[in-house]
Structures are given as C-alpha cells and as structure tokens.
Amino acid sequence: MLDIASRNGNAAAELRRMMRRAAHAVMATTAYDHKQVGDGWPVTSMVVPAAHIDGSPILLISDLADHTRHLQNDPRLSLLFTDGNIDPGRIDTDNARLTIFGRAAVADHVPETRQRYLQAHPDATQYADFADFGFYHVMVEAVYWVGGFGKQRRLKGDQFIIDGCQSLIAGHDDVIEHMNIDHADAIADIVEHFTDQDKNDGWKMVAIDCDGMDLECNSADSRPLRIEFIETIRSPGDARDILVEMCKKARAQMA
Structure with missing residues (x-):
C-alpha cells in the first residue's frame, strides 16, 4: 500500500508514483450522443494512460470510442488508479485508490507528449499513427487519494503537477x-x-x-x-x- 508519508515527506510525489505504477485506469466521461443512455449520463471505460515528465496524464484514444466523442463535447473527466491488483472476489477497503480530475486537451502536434506515451507503452506504436487515434494531455484540476478506511488526502492540481520543469522536458x-x-x-x-x-x-x-x-x-x-x-x-x-x-x-x- 502507498505510504503517504514518503521518504522525502512529499505526499504529492508518492501519489504521482502510484499513478505511474498503474497499468491502466478507469475513466469517467459525460455521455454525448451515446447509443444507450441520454446526454449527461456518467459513463466509465478502461484506458491505458501514461504520465508526462511533470506527472500529468497522457491518453492515446480512438475517435471510434464513445469516450472520445464524450470528451470532444465536454473535456472534463476523472481517472481512477488503483495501487496493485484488486481481487474482484472480495471487498478490501484498504486498497489504495487515486482519482484525478481534469480536462483533456488534444495534443497530436506536441512531439514530447507523443514521445512520452510511446516510451511508456512501446507496443502502442503499432496503432498510434492510425487516422482515428489521437493523443490527449490531461490538465489536472484536483486529486483525491484514499488509502483505506479513514485515510484520505485531497490536493489541488497545482499541488500535484510539477511546475517549472520545461527545461527538463x-x-x-x-x-x-x-x-x-x-x-x-x-x-x-x-x-x-x-x-x-x-x-x-x-x-x-x-x-x-x-x-x-x-x-x-x-x-x-x-x-x-x-x-x-x-x-x-x-x-x-x-x-x-x-x-x-x-x-x-x-x-x-x-x-
């Protein structure tokens, strides 16, 4: 489980590490022109994000997916990351989870965004250049961490994302x-x-x-x-x- 009291006392760094370790995330978007539910309905799907150098999430998603159409209409989303594997056969309230609230912005013409995603997921080079796929950069507005019963932390986006690192990028x-x-x-x-x-x-x-x-x-x-x-x-x-x-x-x- 995530130790919110990190080695260097930096809780935000530990939360970013949790996000970077996750193999996938659950994304929530707001339905638009969905075939099964009306506009405005909350819809979840699984995505495979990567983390940028500053800790902000990056997505590579297809225009054919419902969630992409939703984001093109309303860029607000939330991403749920879990720490480790959750056993679907039992309820464990001690499983750490991290929710990131943000807005998705098209980043097809930002070379470092593409590079960072493909470094994290080399297999994605097989379809990254397909006409229907695009890169999105998530601008983080808030973060909510739950580490188990009675353990939680709330951060603003500018507390979670590292500023002033353009020279490193x-x-x-x-x-x-x-x-x-x-x-x-x-x-x-x-x-x-x-x-x-x-x-x-x-x-x-x-x-x-x-x-x-x-x-x-x-x-x-x-x-x-x-x-x-x-x-x-x-x-x-x-x-x-x-x-x-x-x-x-x-x-x-x-x-």
Missing part, C-alpha cells in the same frame, strides 16, 4: 544520451545499489522525469526497471545533481 533526450554514452558505469553502480538487478546486464536509461528514471537492458529475462529519485527534480541540472549523489552513495557502499 526540452532537455530530456540530451540527458539520456549523455548518461548512456558517458556514464554507463554510473548507471550500473546505481542499479546495483538501489535495486536487486545485476549491474552487468548493460542497463541503459530510456526515460527520466521529475520523480525517477526508467531503464532497460539487453537481458531477455529482465523487465524495464524503474528507479525513484529521493527528491523531485525540475531541470537537467537537477538531474545531474541527483544522479551524481546516487552514484556517490552507491560507490561509497562498495568502497
């Missing part, structure tokens, strides 16, 4: 290239110290965001690896500083 690819070309040894040492994976598997950084980094390796038995940062970053300079700090901790332990 713009410099994302340069950070990745620099780390993989010049500091592969540092990545390996960080993997060894902060995870239980083999540092010699040829790990490479594939993405970085305000809360952590995503790695992959050449081993057929390994899955993509997520390493969380101990504090929030906003710029390439912040990324350099936190990676240097993590590398120093890893090498101090090995000394």
Whole structure:
C-alpha cells in the first residue's frame, strides 16, 4: 500500500508514483450522443494512460470510442488508479485508490507528449499513427487519494503537477544520451545499489522525469526497471545533481 508519508515527506510525489505504477485506469466521461443512455449520463471505460515528465496524464484514444466523442463535447473527466491488483472476489477497503480530475486537451502536434506515451507503452506504436487515434494531455484540476478506511488526502492540481520543469522536458533526450554514452558505469553502480538487478546486464536509461528514471537492458529475462529519485527534480541540472549523489552513495557502499 502507498505510504503517504514518503521518504522525502512529499505526499504529492508518492501519489504521482502510484499513478505511474498503474497499468491502466478507469475513466469517467459525460455521455454525448451515446447509443444507450441520454446526454449527461456518467459513463466509465478502461484506458491505458501514461504520465508526462511533470506527472500529468497522457491518453492515446480512438475517435471510434464513445469516450472520445464524450470528451470532444465536454473535456472534463476523472481517472481512477488503483495501487496493485484488486481481487474482484472480495471487498478490501484498504486498497489504495487515486482519482484525478481534469480536462483533456488534444495534443497530436506536441512531439514530447507523443514521445512520452510511446516510451511508456512501446507496443502502442503499432496503432498510434492510425487516422482515428489521437493523443490527449490531461490538465489536472484536483486529486483525491484514499488509502483505506479513514485515510484520505485531497490536493489541488497545482499541488500535484510539477511546475517549472520545461527545461527538463526540452532537455530530456540530451540527458539520456549523455548518461548512456558517458556514464554507463554510473548507471550500473546505481542499479546495483538501489535495486536487486545485476549491474552487468548493460542497463541503459530510456526515460527520466521529475520523480525517477526508467531503464532497460539487453537481458531477455529482465523487465524495464524503474528507479525513484529521493527528491523531485525540475531541470537537467537537477538531474545531474541527483544522479551524481546516487552514484556517490552507491560507490561509497562498495568502497
């Protein structure tokens, strides 16, 4: 279960991590020209979001889906994320869940939005360019977390989303290239110290965001690896500083 008292005391960061871990979400939209219910009826569907560098959700959805038509008429939505797998055979009030309230904006012509989604979901490249599919960026207005009976937290959108990280978005690819070309040894040492994976598997950084980094390796038995940062970053300079700090901790332990 999510520990709302995070390592760095940042509740919003822990909620963003919960969202990033989720394999899918339930989305609620307002019906428009629906074949079964009248306009204004609440309708839910399952979607596979990704999280942008600042923590805002990204969607790739088809114009053929009811929920896309609903959003084109009324961009308001809510997304429900759960922490871990819920057993449908029993009721467990201790299952953590996170609801994000926001508005969907078309983002087909925003390259970093597309890039971020496809980094998180590489299989989506098979249909991302179909004429009926489009990318949407969710502008978060409010967040509601329930961690079990009597445990809840409410945040405004600007408390959940990281501001001032445009330089990290713009410099994302340069950070990745620099780390993989010049500091592969540092990545390996960080993997060894902060995870239980083999540092010699040829790990490479594939993405970085305000809360952590995503790695992959050449081993057929390994899955993509997520390493969380101990504090929030906003710029390439912040990324350099936190990676240097993590590398120093890893090498101090090995000394």
